[in-house]
Amino acid sequence: MKAALENYQARMQRVLDHIDQHLDDDLGLEALSGVAAFSKYHFHRQFTSTFGVSVHRYVQLARMKRASYRLAESDAQSVTDIAMDAGYDAPDAFARAFRQRFGQSPSSFRKSPDWGSWLMAFGPLEKARNTLMQIIFEHDDVTIRDVPPTPVAIMEHRGDRATLQDTIQRFIAWRKAAGLSPETSPTFNIFRSEREPAVPADYS
Incomplete structure (x- = not known):
């Protein structure tokens, strides 16, 4: 029973890691159920049950979080490009979704982010990511790298x-x-x- 649970948790963790590393790729139900090695129906139901948020909503939040960081960290990338990278077809759709979530327009957030609202907006994402934190990692899961003095x-x-x-x-x-x-x-x-x-x- 314990081994089956650990295998199940490992599959779900693999999906979260895949989403984080492939935000610009196809993260639809079919692609992610394949990563988890579950049927689409079973995966969709189990993901929502496990994390308290649908896989589509999770992907939206992950992309929006990256977009918010890009807005706050640099002026180099335009709001339009950030919107497209977040999966929106038009900047006005991105702006509406952004304002609804954070209470600020993307340009306003870029100038002066309201981090309190930002933290509250990503509560569901944070909760989902903490769900599997009880997994015990082995020594082989840790990579030790030698780097030059920095x-x-x-x-x-x-x-x-x-x-x-x-x-x-x-x-x-x-x-x-x-x-x-x-x-x-x-x-x-x-x-x-x-x-x-x-x-x-x-x-x-």
Whole structure:
């Protein structure tokens, strides 16, 4: 029974990982049920039952999350291009969906993101991704890489996780001012506390 459950969870985790890594590809029901190795009907029903959100809604949220990051992090990509990458045929449809979800237009969000509304909007996505966190990973699942010495700039966040986006926004503003592009200067996130510590202020 335990082995069957672990196999089932691994299949679902494989689907979430596939979505994250292929946001520009076909993420329809047929393609994703194939990744999970389930029939379309069974996969659709089980995905919704497991994560509390339909697979179509999950994909929409994942693409919208990426779009919001692209808006906030750089002015290089146009709103139209971001809308197309998010799966919308026209920028006005994207703008309506964006405003409905965040209470801001894409251009307004780009200038001054309301991270509190942003955090609330992605509650269903966060909940879905946390559902399978109890899976135990083996040593073979970890990749250790040797990299050359790399100078880094550090910005620390300490305090309630709900305010994390404020720190991220300060980091993005610093990176823009320093002329450091995400394409040439990667960002590393190091979590030093539990995901949800007993005392919210201990989140680091």
